[in-house]
Amino acid sequence: MPAATVKVLWLQGGGCGGCTQSLLCHEPRPLFAELAGAGIEFVWHPALAAESDHDALTLLAACTDGSRPFDVLCVEGAMLRGPGGSGRFQRLGGSGEALHSWVSRLAARARWVLAVGSCTAWGGFSANTPGNPLEACGLQYDVDTPGGLLGADFRSGAGLPVINLAGCPVHPGWVVDTLEKLALEGLTVDELDELGRPLLYAEQLVHHGCPRNEYYEFKASAQKPADLGCLMENLGCKGTQTHADCSLRPWNGQGSCLRGGYACIACTEPGFEAPGHAFQQTPKLAGIPTGLPVDMPKAWFVALAALSKSATPKRVRENAVGDHLRVRPAVKKGQK
Amino acid sequence: MSRRIVLGPFNRVEGDLELSLDLAADGRSVAAARVNSPLFRGFEQILVGRQPLDALAIVPRICGICSVAQSAAAAQALAQLAGVTPPPNGQLAQRLVQATENLADHLTHFYLFFMPDFAHPAYAGRPWHAAVAGRFRAGSGSAVGEVLPARARFFHLTGFLAGRWPHTLALQPGGSTKAMSSAERIRLLAILREFRAFLEQTLFADTLEAVLALPDADALQAWAAGRAGDLPLFLRAAADLGLERVGSAYERYLSCGAYELLPAGIRQPGAAGTFTVDRLETQKISEDIRHAWLTGPDALPPAQGETLVDADKADAYTWCKAPRYADQPAETGALARQLLAGQPLLCDLVARHGASVTARVVARLLELALIVPQMEDWLRAIVPGEAFCLPVELPDSGEACGLVEAARGSLGHWLSVRRGHLERYQIIAPTTWNFSPRDRHDQPGPLEHALVGLPAGPEAPPTVQHVVRSFDPCMVCTVH
Numbered sequence: 032m033p034a035a036t037v038k039v040l041w042l043q044g045g046g047c048g049g050c051t052q053s054l055l056c057h058e059p060r061p062l063f064a065e066l067a068g069a070g071i072e073f074v075w076h077p078a079l080a081a082e083s084d085h086d087a088l089t090l091l092a093a094c095t096d097g098s099r100p101f102d103v104l105c106v107e108g109a110m111l112r113g114p115g116g117s118g119r120f121q122r123l124g125g126s127g128e129a130l131h132s133w134v135s136r137l138a139a140r141a142r143w144v145l146a147v148g149s150c151t152a153w154g155g156f157s158a159n160t161p162g163n164p165l166e167a168c169g170l171q172y173d174v175d176t177p178g179g180l181l182g183a184d185f186r187s188g189a190g191l192p193v194i195n196l197a198g199c200p201v202h203p204g205w206v207v208d209t210l211e212k213l214a215l216e217g218l219t220v221d222e223l224d225e226l227g228r229p230l231l232y233a234e235q236l237v238h239h240g241c242p243r244n245e246y247y248e249f250k251a252s253a254q255k256p257a258d259l260g261c262l263m264e265n266l267g268c269k270g271t272q273t274h275a276d277c278s279l280r281p282w283n284g285q286g287s288c289l290r291g292g293y294a295c296i297a298c299t300e301p302g303f304e305a306p307g308h309a310f311q312q313t314p315k316l317a318g319i320p321t322g323l324p325v326d327m328p329k330a331w332f333v334a335l336a337a338l339s340k341s342a343t344p345k346r347v348r349e350n351a352v353g354d355h356l357r358v359r360p361a362v363k364k365g366q367k
Numbered sequence: 368m369s370r371r372i373v374l375g376p377f378n379r380v381e382g383d384l385e386l387s388l389d390l391a392a393d394g395r396s397v398a399a400a401r402v403n404s405p406l407f408r409g410f411e412q413i414l415v416g417r418q419p420l421d422a423l424a425i426v427p428r429i430c431g432i433c434s435v436a437q438s439a440a441a442a443q444a445l446a447q448l449a450g451v452t453p454p455p456n457g458q459l460a461q462r463l464v465q466a467t468e469n470l471a472d473h474l475t476h477f478y479l480f481f482m483p484d485f486a487h488p489a490y491a492g493r494p495w496h497a498a499v500a501g502r503f504r505a506g507s508g509s510a511v512g513e514v515l516p517a518r519a520r521f522f523h524l525t526g527f528l529a530g531r532w533p534h535t536l537a538l539q540p541g542g543s544t545k546a547m548s549s550a551e552r553i554r555l556l557a558i559l560r561e562f563r564a565f566l567e568q569t570l571f572a573d574t575l576e577a578v579l580a581l582p583d584a585d586a587l588q589a590w591a592a593g594r595a596g597d598l599p600l601f602l603r604a605a606a607d608l609g610l611e612r613v614g615s616a617y618e619r620y621l622s623c624g625a626y627e628l629l630p631a632g633i634r635q636p637g638a639a640g641t642f643t644v645d646r647l648e649t650q651k652i653s654e655d656i657r658h659a660w661l662t663g664p665d666a667l668p669p670a671q672g673e674t675l676v677d678a679d680k681a682d683a684y685t686w687c688k689a690p691r692y693a694d695q696p697a698e699t700g701a702l703a704r705q706l707l708a709g710q711p712l713l714c715d716l717v718a719r720h721g722a723s724v725t726a727r728v729v730a731r732l733l734e735l736a737l738i739v740p741q742m743e744d745w746l747r748a749i750v751p752g753e754a755f756c757l758p759v760e761l762p763d764s765g766e767a768c769g770l771v772e773a774a775r776g777s778l779g780h781w782l783s784v785r786r787g788h789l790e791r792y793q794i795i796a797p798t799t800w801n802f803s804p805r806d807r808h809d810q811p812g813p814l815e816h817a818l819v820g821l822p823a824g825p826e827a828p829p830t831v832q833h834v835v836r837s838f839d840p841c842m843v844c845t846v847h
Contacts, residue, residue, distance in 0.1 A: 048381050053431070055515060056532070061511065061516050077379075079505060081504070120407045126375070130406075164409050165407070255756070287530055288535075291545050310536075311424070355546050
């Protein structure tokens with residue numbers, strides 16, 4: 032057991048609480064035992080802590096003035112600055128004060144600040160709706176532009192920008208691994224990607240390890256919901272463009288969006304909320320998807336797609352457009 | 368002049384909550400309560416102008432704990448708009464995902480949100496306090512380390528059936544995007560057996576069937592006496608504190624019906640201790656905004672509803688609208704569902720003392736005992752190889768509504784589409800009913816009514832906390 036305990040203070044902004052609910056699904060060890068084993072404890076969490084009302088406000092005030100030290104500020108949910116800059120779309124109960132004011136003050140005391148979930152990182156649905164009705168923003172981003180509540184130049188006590196655990200919701204492993212990395216040896220800027228996401232989950236694409244890979248290789252595409260084929264060509268899948276390890280780090284046991292039969296909607300990327308097309312439909316120009324796989328020049332993609340389509344085995348072609356296997360992989364006769 | 372106290376941030380609820388309590392002259396009890404939802408989410412504006420099927424990606428994100436229920440309501444409304452009925456496999460798969468969320472929510476509520484209040488030092492010295500505190504103290508009670516793995520393992524059902532939880536796109540108007548293979552069906556049955564074992568060993572210390580067979584309140588207390596298990600432990604504490612007599616609201620219960628098993632309806636007080644049960648007529652539902660920071664006509668049916676902000680409105684004190692049934696406040700949730708289904712034990716508990724902390728908690732946990740065996744049946748009824756999802760074509764214009772039961776009660780989505788885009792999207796969530804503010808007739812919402820007369824002030828035990836949490840509020844849904 033490490034000597035020093037890493038203390039985590041958690042606040043919920045304008046969000047759905049789903050990142051906390053997802054976090055509670057951590058496996059195999061129960062969340063609190065897992066974190067305690069790594070020397071991490073919650074100072075307070077709105078959904079889980081004992082302190083309520085006056086006791087909670089006293090605790091938060093002590094964290095703000097430095098008399099109650101903590102290390103990590105985790106914020107879950109967008110920062111709501113409206114209406115008219117008043118912050119009245121979210122006041123911290125009992126305090127009469129805008130939640131984002133508390134976040135600003137507490138961020139100044141934290142060694143590390145974690146934006147848990149895409150709302151917190153980039154601003155959420157409101158920030159991606161014309162007129163931004165809630166005047167929402169992320170901790171350090173307005174959608175994909177640095178800024179947000181804390182400003183582009185913000186650095187936490189440890190000298191880092193906000194660590195963006197983007198995802199809608201966050202995967203429990205992304206939070207736990209990041210906290211444990213901080214407890215073990217801290218984190219350097221080199222271990223974050225260009226958007227502040229830890230590489231420990233964001234150096235992969237959702238495409239990596241996709242169970243539909245054979246369909247992708249042959250461009251054997253699903254045509255309607257529940258089809259087994261690749262979801263990229265018709266049904267809106269952005270797994271080849273989305274940074275996250277969802278196909279390698281399963282959700283809820285063995286799940287992922289692709290395994291659930293529906294498209295990756297790029298929920299770790301800024302602006303995923305307003306893709307400019309229907310979520311479950313791939314936008315195309317002259318029959319070619321406009322969103323191409325990361326790092327792939329368009330001409331190559333077109334050439335490769337044409338070639339692989341012409342080489343698609345019958346089994347793959349037929350299975351792609353049904354909801355269960357109709358043609359099994361061949362078995363060599365006479366094998367023992 | 369009465370003294371007003373403000374309780375907030377009111378934690379261990381989903382989302383943001385603040386209570387304002389006017390104390391009676393003696394300063395020891397609640398004379399009047401106002402429930403404030405201090406967070407506004409704006410989803411009804413965010414949905415307008417989107418393509419109708421985009422609602423399936425947007426509405427789950429209203430709520431991280433009722434995410435699937437939101438999906439199901441949207442999928443149902445869109446199915447109605449398209450005039451499509453999912454095939455049997457698709458209906459069963461949807462129902463399984465919904466039930467998983469609802470039951471997991473009941474477990475989360477009981478173990479993580481509700482029970483830690485009984486570890487409060489105010490109860491030190493009660494015969495059950497040491498046992499309860501050791502088991503349920505927030506974050507460190509021994510039960511936490513048992514319920515979290517059981518809950519996580521149970522959610523593997525959603526990993527298989529919906530890709531993940533929360534926030535799935537698997538529920539579609541035509542059914543489910545995930546067609547279950549026969550191998551997966553076997554593993555899902557194994558997950559259900561594992562969950563049943565947790566319930567029977569840890570929560571009830573008895574079989575689900577035996578729990579369901581308890582006929583009345585006396586049998587329940589006799590069953591709880593000396594029994595291991597977390598529900599019996601709660602029941603002994605609750606009996607000592609008299610919580611079967613605390614927390615009644617209006618005795619008007621509303622349910623949309625669930626799983627083709629629990630009926631829709633409205634149960635209301637009749638003459639002298641009797642009650643009536645009537646068909647649910649959705650056209651009698653309206654939302655009143657007199658005391659919300661919203662502008663527009665005082666009350667509108669949801670199909671014509673508006674959500675326009677006015678943060679400076681006089682006499683307003685919450686972002687929550689006030690849904691009313693025929694102009695009357697109503698309570699929704701597991702207790703309402705079970706009363707409308709005529710569940711004998713809960714009918715008896717309510718016949719004696721009305722709705723109460725005890726009745727609401729027992730109703731939720733009884734649903735675990737009732738629905739898990741149903742889920743086993745639904746899984747067995749799935750036919751691998753047959754269709755799970757039908758293609759859907761939406762009309763260019765039209766109106767529809769989806770009504771489902773979330774863990775916390777009735778959830779409705781009312782949408783209208785013009786020229787291929789959402790023109791209006793109105794949502795009434797369960798806690799919007801239960802935690803509604805006063806309306807234009809100055810009738811308090813159900814929680815506001817239930818809190819009147821309870822002990823309050825610096826010396827008071829956490830009775831107010833028990834009653835508030837007995838509704839299992841979900842504030843992020845409330846203020847969608």
